[in-house]
Amino acid sequence: MAQQLWGGRFGDAEGKTNECLAKLNCSLPLDSRFYAEDIDGSIAYAEALARAGLITDKDAADIGAALEVVRREWRDGSIKFLSSDEDVHTVNERRLTELIGDVGKRLHTGRSRNDQVITDMKLWLRRGIRETLAGLRAVIEASVAQAKQNLGTLMPGYTHLQRAQPVQFSHWMLSHAFALQADCQRLLELKERANLLPMGSGALAGNPLGVDREWLAKRLNFAGVTPNSMHAVGDRDFVVDFIYCCSLASLHLSRLAEDLILYATKEFDFIKIADGFSTGSSLMPQKRNPDSLELVRGISGSICASLSGIMMTIKGTPTTYNKDLQFDKQYAFDAFDRLQDALTVVEGVIKTMQLNRERMESALSPDMLATDWAYYLVRKGVPFRQAHHYIGEVVAYAEKHDLELNEIPLGELQKICKEFNVDIAQVSDYGVNVEKYDVTGGTATKSVKQQLKTLQNFIEEL
Ligand code: ARG
Numbered sequence: 001m002a003q004q005l006w007g008g009r010f011g012d013a014e015g016k017t018n019e020c021l022a023k024l025n026c027s028l029p030l031d032s033r034f035y036a037e038d039i040d041g042s043i044a045y046a047e048a049l050a051r052a053g054l055i056t057d058k059d060a061a062d063i064g065a066a067l068e069v070v071r072r073e074w075r076d077g078s079i080k081f082l083s084s085d086e087d088v089h090t091v092n093e094r095r096l097t098e099l100i101g102d103v104g105k106r107l108h109t110g111r112s113r114n115d116q117v118i119t120d121m122k123l124w125l126r127r128g129i130r131e132t133l134a135g136l137r138a139v140i141e142a143s144v145a146q147a148k149q150n151l152g153t154l155m156p157g158y159t160h161l162q163r164a165q166p167v168q169f170s171h172w173m174l175s176h177a178f179a180l181q182a183d184c185q186r187l188l189e190l191k192e193r194a195n196l197l198p199m200g201s202g203a204l205a206g207n208p209l210g211v212d213r214e215w216l217a218k219r220l221n222f223a224g225v226t227p228n229s230m231h232a233v234g235d236r237d238f239v240v241d242f243i244y245c246c247s248l249a250s251l252h253l254s255r256l257a258e259d260l261i262l263y264a265t266k267e268f269d270f271i272k273i274a275d276g277f278s279t280g281s282s283l284m285p286q287k288r289n290p291d292s293l294e295l296v297r298g299i300s301g302s303i304c305a306s307l308s309g310i311m312m313t314i315k316g317t318p319t320t321y322n323k324d325l326q327f328d329k330q331y332a333f334d335a336f337d338r339l340q341d342a343l344t345v346v347e348g349v350i351k352t353m354q355l356n357r358e359r360m361e362s363a364l365s366p367d368m369l370a371t372d373w374a375y376y377l378v379r380k381g382v383p384f385r386q387a388h389h390y391i392g393e394v395v396a397y398a399e400k401h402d403l404e405l406n407e408i409p410l411g412e413l414q415k416i417c418k419e420f421n422v423d424i425a426q427v428s429d430y431g432v433n434v435e436k437y438d439v440t441g442g443t444a445t446k447s448v449k450q451q452l453k454t455l456q457n458f459i460e461e462l
Contacts (some may be wrong), residue, residue, distance in 0.1 A: 004084050005093070005113075028081065030329040031088040035074045037123035038088050039067045041116065042096075044219045045199060045211075046107055052210040054110070059103050066099040067092065088120070089113045110211055112203035114233040114321040119199040121328070123220070125242060128336050129187045135343030136180050136187075136249060137459050142350040143177040144455050146170075151445060154430050155270060155360035156368060165371055166364050166430045169355065171443040174451045176256040181458055183249040190245060194238035197222035201229035204320040234320045239328045240310050246335040247307045250300035253342050257293035260349065264290050269359045274352035277345070292345050299342045306331040364430050366404040370395055372433045373405065373424070380419040390417040 004010070004017070017025070031038075043064045050060035070092055073079040085091045097104035147170035157167035197220060200206065200213035206229040207213070213225040226232035263270035273290050281287035310331040317324050370391050377387035393416045398405050406428040413420035426432065438444035441451070 005086070005090055022083065025086055025323075027087040027326050027329065028085060028091065030333060031117070031120070032074075033329075033333060034120045034124040035088050035092065036071060037120045037127075038092050038116070039071050040123060041119045041199060041220065042092060042107060043067050044216055045111060047219065048211050048216045049106070049109055051212055051215065054209055054211075055103075055106050059106060062100050062103050063096065063107055066096050066104065069099060070095045087113070087117075089116050110202060110207045110209040111199070112201075112233075114203050115198050115201040115229075118233065118235070119197065119220075121332075122194055122198065122222075122238065125194055125238060126191065128242060128332070129191050132246065132249070132336065132339060132343075133184055133187055133462060135340055135347075136184050137462050138347045139253075139343055139350065140177045140180050140184075140455055140459055142347050143173050143180075144452060144459070146350055146353075146355075147173040147177070147448070148452055150355055150357070151448065152431075153355065153357050153360060154364060154434060156363050157443070163363075163365065163368050166368055166434050167443040168434060168445070168448055169357075169360060170448045170452075172259075174448065174455065176252065176259075177455055178451070179252040179255075180249065181455060183245060183252060184458075184462060186245045186248070187242075190238065190241050192223070194241070195223040196226045197224070198226045198232040198235075201226060201232040204230050204233050230320050234317065234322070234325070236310065236314055236325055236328045239332050240307070240314070243303070243307045243310055243331055243335045246339045247300070247304045250303040250335075250339055250342060253346050254297045254300035256346065257296040260353070261290045261293050261297075268363070269356055270363070271356065272354040273349060274354070276352060277349045292349055296342045296345055299338045303335045303338050306335040361430075366406045366428060367395065367398070369405065369427060369430070369433055372427050372436070375436075376424060376427050377417060377419055382417065382419055387417075 046055065046060040046063040049055045050057050070079070073095070079091065079095065081091060082094070085094065093104065093108060096107065150169050153169040154166050155169045155172065156163040157165050157172065197213065197217040199216055200211050217223070217225050226235070260271065260273065262268055264273050273292070277292040278288045279291040281289065310328060313324050313327050373394065374384065374387040374391045377390060378384050382390070394405060394408065394413060397412065397416070398408055406425070410420060410422065410424070413424065435444045438446045440447060
């Protein structure tokens with residue numbers, strides 16, 4: 001049986017790690033995911049050792065070549081694990097030593113798994129961020145395509161789930177896309193913030209052997225080095241940040257899912273979710289359930305649970321590294337994987353959903369123009385607060401006489417406010433009113449086109 005990395009002090013039979021601890025201690029099922037990053041970090045570290053004169057250039061080259069062999073073994077699945085392998089770092093170092101003997105044992109000089117594991121995690125984060133951005137980009141792209149294709153389609157806009165004002169379907173669609181754009185921006189900011197190299201922090205006190213951290217940082221594409229070794233080895237803020245970014249993105253997908261679920265009901269019937277993203281009922285033959293989107297809604301609960309999980313894990317750990325921190329990977333990878341699933345499903349749903357334009361437009365009703373009626377009076381010089389009150393009376397009149405706003409005789413309107421005139425009839429057209437909202441960010445076609453351009457430029461450059 002191979003020796004544990006730290007086995008020297010634990011010589012006798014009674015000192016053998018209890019099986020249940022060995023099982024719990026082993027992080028291999030999680031950290032195998034960044035075997036490649038672990039190898040990249042180790043190759044660079046061997047070069048740094050050679051630069052510091054701690055090993056020869058030939059040693060560094062041999063270590064590099066042997067680690068490439070180990071990489072291939074991971075890749076083709078031929079890598080074997082021993083019961084003494086605690087984690088990915090142990091496996092790589094053991095295999096290295098099996099391949100090149102004593103030279104391999106020099107690699108860990110001045111290094112600890114404490115600075116090694118966060119270096120790996122930060123290297124993995126680049127991949128995590130890149131793939132999450134790609135998933136977000138795909139959903140934004142699908143939303144932009146739907147918005148572009150359906151420009152000019154009107155629908156009721158809601159607040160409190162009550163019909164509020166007419167808007168363009170595209171405006172609604174892009175409201176979700178902009179939330180996802182902000183998620184991308186948050187991830188890009190995190191990429192910059194997390195880009196400091198922890199390697200060279202050792203177990204906690206730093207490196208006493210002259211390893212050039214600045215050189216290592218450049219070698220591994222970091223913008224700089226972490227400024228305090230004790231902080232560096234216990235710092236998991238970048239993991240919390242990443243899971244927070246995933247949580248927020250999942251909340252955005254969940255809210256989008258909720259809108260779509262509602263709009264797909266027979267009561268709304270604004271959209272039809274494609275067969276490929278719907279399921280049936282084992283009992284009720286007529287059912288068509290939006291399970292895909294309900295799962296997306298559910299996934300966000302689980303990602304937010306990972307966020308609390310990592311925060312609760314960190315809370316209460318004393319300064320520097322403690323084994324509790326090993327769980328960071330479980331939370332980060334789970335959040336990442338689940339978000340990927342949700343993004344893929346939402347992209348598919350958006351791409352394949354069908355709009356029921358007639359239903360959307362026939363769901364509009366004249367009362368939704370009450371605000372525009374108030375603006376009509378404002379344009380005639382009536383103070384807004386006063387105009388709001390008059391239109392309130394008009395709405396009450398309509399309700400009392402079971403009429404729509406535009407069915408009230410002009411004479412009756414003039415009894416409420418003398419500024420009403422025949423031109424009030426023009427305020428009855430939904431399309432004309434929507435086009436008045438042409439400020440930046442408004443629902444007029446001009447503004448929606450601007451929004452489309454903003455998002456298209458953004459995803460092109462992403
Ligand atoms: N597997 C460990 C982790 O994921 C690596 C660091 C181990 N460090 C230690 N001092 N035991 O956190």
